[in-house]
Structure formats: C-alpha cells, structure tokens
Amino acid sequence: MIPNKCKQCKEEVVWWAIVVNICQMTYKGLLGAMTGSVALVADSLHSGADVIASIVTMLCVKISKRKASDKYPYGFGNIQFISSSIVGIILILGAIYLMYESILKIIEGNIEAPSFLAVLGAGMSVVVNELMYRYQHCVGKENNSPAIIANAWDNRSDALSSVGVLIGILFAVLGFPIADVVAAMVVAILVARIGIELNIDAIDGLMDTSVEMDVLKDVYNIAANVPNIEEVRHLRGRNVGEDIHLDISIGVSGSLKVYESDLIAQALKERIYAEVRHVTDVQIAVVNS
Numbered sequence: 001m002i003p004n005k006c007k008q009c010k011e012e013v014v015w016w017a018i019v020v021n022i023c024q025m026t027y028k029g030l031l032g033a034m035t036g037s038v039a040l041v042a043d044s045l046h047s048g049a050d051v052i053a054s055i056v057t058m059l060c061v062k063i064s065k066r067k068a069s070d071k072y073p074y075g076f077g078n079i080q081f082i083s084s085s086i087v088g089i090i091l092i093l094g095a096i097y098l099m100y101e102s103i104l105k106i107i108e109g110n111i112e113a114p115s116f117l118a119v120l121g122a123g124m125s126v127v128v129n130e131l132m133y134r135y136q137h138c139v140g141k142e143n144n145s146p147a148i149i150a151n152a153w154d155n156r157s158d159a160l161s162s163v164g165v166l167i168g169i170l171f172a173v174l175g176f177p178i179a180d181v182v183a184a185m186v187v188a189i190l191v192a193r194i195g196i197e198l199n200i201d202a203i204d205g206l207m208d209t210s211v212e213m214d215v216l217k218d219v220y221n222i223a224a225n226v227p228n229i230e231e232v233r234h235l236r237g238r239n240v241g242e243d244i245h246l247d248i249s250i251g252v253s254g255s256l257k258v259y260e261s262d263l264i265a266q267a268l269k270e271r272i273y274a275e276v277r278h279v280t281d282v283q284i285a286v287v288n289s
C-alpha cells in the first residue's frame with residue numbers, strides 16, 4: 001500500500017516543478033542579461049528546457065494510469081520510460097545549444113566579466129534546485145514512479161550545474177572573465193550526461209530488466225513460508241512503469257487435489273499483494289511433485 005500522503009504529493013509534485021522552473025527561468029534570464037553573465041543565461045535556458053520536460057512528464061503520468069485496452073493488454077505503465085527518454089533528449093539538445101553559444105562567444109572574443117549580482121542569482125539557484133531534488137525524489141521513490149524520479153535527478157543536475165555557474169561567475173568577477181563562459185560549457189556537459197543516462201534507464205525499462213533483487217528475495221521468503229509450498233521452482237519480475245509484475249512457479253505435494261493447489265496459489269497471491277509494494281500482477285504456475 002502507498003500512504004495517502006504520498007499519493008497527494010504525486011498529484012502536486014509536477015505542478016510545483018513547473019511553477020518553480022518557470023520562476024527560475026525568468027529570474028536567471030533577467031539577471032543574466034542585466035549582469036552580462038553567459039553562464040547565468042545558460043542556466044536559465046536549462047530551466048526553460050526543464051519546464052518542457054515537466055509538461056511531457058505530466059502528460060505521460062496521466063496516460064500511464066489508463067486502464068489496459070485490447071491493443072495494450074498490459075496497460076500503459078511503460079509510457080513512463082518513454083517520458084524519461086523524451087526528457088533526456090530535450091536535455092541533450094539543450095546541451096548542444098549551450099556548447100555552440102559558448103564556443104561562439106570564445107571565438108568572437110571581447111568577453112566582459114558579469115557584475116556581482118550574478119553571484120547571488122547562481123547561489124539562489126543552487127539552493128532552490130537541491131530542495132526540489134529532495135522533494136521530487138521522495139515522491140518518486142514512495143510512488144515507484146520512474147518519470148518523477150527522472151525529474152528529481154534532473155533537479156540534482158540543475159543544482160550541480162548551478163554550483164559550476166556560481167564558481168565560474170565568482171572567478172569572472174575576481175578578474176578572469178573567461179571563467180563565466182567556461183562555466184556555461186561545464187553546464188552543457190553536465191546536462192548532456194544526465195540526458196544520456198536517462199535514455200539508458202529508459203531503454204533498460206523498456207527491455208523488461210528485472211525488478212530489484214530485494215523484491216525477489218521478499219517474494220521468495222513469502223512463498224517459502226506459505227504452508228504446503230514445497231519449493232519455489234521459478235521466480236521472475238519486471239517493472240511496467242510504476243507497477244511490478246511477477247511470474248512464479250511453485251511445487252506442491254502430488255497428493256493434493258486441484259482445488260487444494262488453487263487455494264495455496266490464492267493464499268500466496270494475497271500475501272504478496274499485501275506485503276510487497278507496487279505489485280499489481282502475479283501469475284502463479286503450480287506443479288505437483
């Protein structure tokens with residue numbers, strides 16, 4: 001069971017992500033233009049890309065809740081992995097743009113140091129993004145939502161890149177103007193890395209990688225403790241978006257009748273649903289040995 005409080009957070013989290021990122025994009029963009037900091041403008045564009053990413057996430061979380069249909073009999077859960085992939089691609093495109101702008105700036109020369117106000121802007125961005133990371137990571141973990149966890153990691157990368165921006169602007173203010181542009185390039189590399197990682201995770205999810213070992217161990221222990229189950233012959237599980245689907249094969253005594261075997265399988269199913277979080281589908285094969 002997922003606590004109600006966490007479900008409530010899940011409804012709200014995407015809206016917070018959108019509103020906070022629109023605010024960040026606006027104040028960093030304005031401050032970057034006012035102070036003449038390329039790095040801060042780069043950071044602002046990053047926040048803008050995140051707004052788009054949040055909107056994509058929101059749509060995908062909605063679609064993933066749809067009931068299974070004739071065409072998609074296993075439901076729409078996996079669309080969350082597609083959402084992660086789209087967010088990743090947006091980040092990679094943003095990174096390429098930042099890199100291009102920074103290199104152009106260096107080639108053109110005449111780089112001026114930003115004013116001190118830019119330091120405060122970057123500092124605030126570090127704090128806000130770290131707080132957003134913690135909030136979203138909690139909601140994503142509690143709800144087992146790959147899409148929300150992906151967004152949380154994006155906020156962690158935002159916090160890190162703002163640290164880079166802060167350092168760059170500080171050096172620029174202290175008399176090394178090129179540090180501001182170099183910081184913008186570092187932001188680009190960090191953003192691209194997160195984008196690539198999100199795509200690797202999305203591919204893993206769509207390829208039905210196994211659920212975590214701990215989950216399988218829990219299921220195995222439950223099965224081993226259900227009366228009359230003599231052995232667990234086979235056990236596997238996969239993630240379908242936020243849900244976990246399990247296939248289990250159990251051995252029972254050959255002297256049991258079919259309806260008795262059915263009751264044992266039913267008991268196992270109920271215990272798994274009650275005790276293992278996020279499991280929404282259990283297929284049990286009973287073998288009489």
Ligand SMILES: [Zn+2]
Pocket residue numbers: 046047050154155157158
């Ligand atoms: Zn971001």
